Amino acid sequence: MSQVIHLALLGCGVVGQGVLTQLKIQKKLLKSRQVNFAITKVLVRDPAKYQDLAREHQLELVTDIQDILTDPQIDIVIEVMGGFQPAEDYILACFAAGKHVVSANKNLIAKNGPLLIATAQENQVAFYYEGAVCGGVPILRTIAQAYSGDEIFNVAGIVNGTCNFILSQMSQKQLNYQEALVLAQKNGFAEADPTNDVAGWDASYKLVILAHFAYGRKVALEDLKVAGIENVTAQDIKMAQQIGYRIKLIAETKKVGNAITLIVWPTLVFESHSLGQIENENNGVFVKSNNLGEALYIGPGAGSQPTSNSVVTDLITVASEMKLNITGQTFHSFDEAGTVVPQNELQKTFVVFLTKELLTTRQILATIKEEGFTVTFQELKDNGLALFTQRLSFNEVERLEKFIDGKAYPIFE
Structure with a gap:
């Protein structure tokens, strides 16, 4: 007999609607996992905007978080509204109400992840956020599981699909930065205000989370050396090509003794290197460790489907834990001591x-x-x-x- 797990959705933008679409057809989940997810309530600011969606998916639109917190049927809350507030308050309130949370909020998790994780543990609820880093690349779960008995020395990657699309188009089509940005916006890979991506901040949030997982340490956004791609020119790209390099926005953390480095910067990558060959909106994360040596994980990093697929994967994990009555496990722990190399060093x-x-x-x-x-x-x-x-x-x-x-x-x- 299949288990019905009731869900609520906080936010109904691109990722939220992607989750709705993926959960609409659940034959594989029913067959392999004997679980049936049912989204019943969606928190939005303007219900009038989502009436057609509500009818299509048989949803109840609400504007007050209390309608979700006080609903005893809701087991898991999916937070895809983004930003710091009120998302943080809502997630903490869900924990206090005994509800599990799946999130894709890289900004919030990079800033206050340890607090959220500790609060989830205190309330014995699950908190997963694979969708917060690299969309369709399951890099967090890979690091947490495949490298659990290994020592990681280096994590570096192309973690922002918008920037990689822009740089790829500048290289392939000899466009200038502004022309490539407009093309990215037309294709849905860049926001109307692309600052968060092109200034390197999106990659910074992801690097903080990757460093958390790679080294089990708490690091702050202020620890990072950061630059974006706004000043990369077509001439720079042509010159780099003449010496066999591609320009990529690389987010990198390395272990140096007991310290780690944290850098997000437009970087020259050998065109023959696997990272140098990752094009357009795709992401790739390079991991170097003691036991496994060098490995590269590649997949789509921009768009609703990759991120919503990661969200659904997290839902399956929570459902499995609920079935076994082992919820409250941490996605990853932060108990390692160490320092961060200062930016001026x-x-x-x-x-x-x-x-x-x-x-x-x-x-x-x-x-x-x-x-x-x-x-x-x-x-x-x-x-x-x-x-x-x-x-x-x-x-x-x-x-x-x-x-x-x-x-x-x-x-x-």
Whole structure:
């Protein structure tokens, strides 16, 4: 006999509607898991906007969270409204009411994940959020399970589909940044206001969560060195291609002794490297560990279907725990001690691109040497020049950029 689990939905945007669509056809779930999910209530701000959807899916639209908290039939609440408030208050209230929560809210989890997890434990309810990172790539569950007995040294990836789509289009179609952004918006991969994505913040939220899982540590957004892709030019991409690199927005955390590094930055990746070959809205996460060595996990990272699929996977996990009466397990624990390398101590090897104007290559190199920098070089088409530095701090390379009027990119290592 199938088990009916009643759900409520907080928010009914792109992801919420994707969940509704996926749960409408549940033959596979009924056959393999003997579980039937039924969404009965949806919390929205403007019920008039969703009347057709409510009729199609037989939903009750509510505007007060109390209508969900006080409903004894509702077992699991799906939070896909996003943002910090009122989402955080609603999730905490659901925990207090004994309701399990599945979320895709990367912003909130990156900022206050440890608090939410501790509160869920206190109330012996489940809290899962696979959909918060990389859409259709089940990277959090993979790290939590496949690497549970392993030591991770490095996690790096393309974790923002919007940025990867824009950079891919700039490379493939020789578009400038603005043209590629407009195309991303037309295809539904970028918001009308794309700042959260293109400024690197979305990737930052995801990197915080990845660092939580990789190292079992609490880290803060303020610990990250962050830059977005707004200043990447078509000329930069052409120069990078001439030396065999692609420019990708890479979110990376490395273990250095007992400390970890945290960087989100437009980065040069060898075009032959697996990360360098990930195109358009797809995501990829590279993991290096003691036992498994190097592994790459690739999948779609933007759009409603990948994220809503992760949400449904979390629902199945909660349903299984409910059946076994073992709810209250943590998705991952944060009990490891350690430090974060300060931003002013972070070092990378860089390539600095510039266009020679009045000075020759020899004159430029002589001037750079006088300033105390050691570089090698490669001359490029159209009077371009690529300078390869030794390991430098971001402050040092910024000084070099200004000195020679160049543009520096770290190399993925």
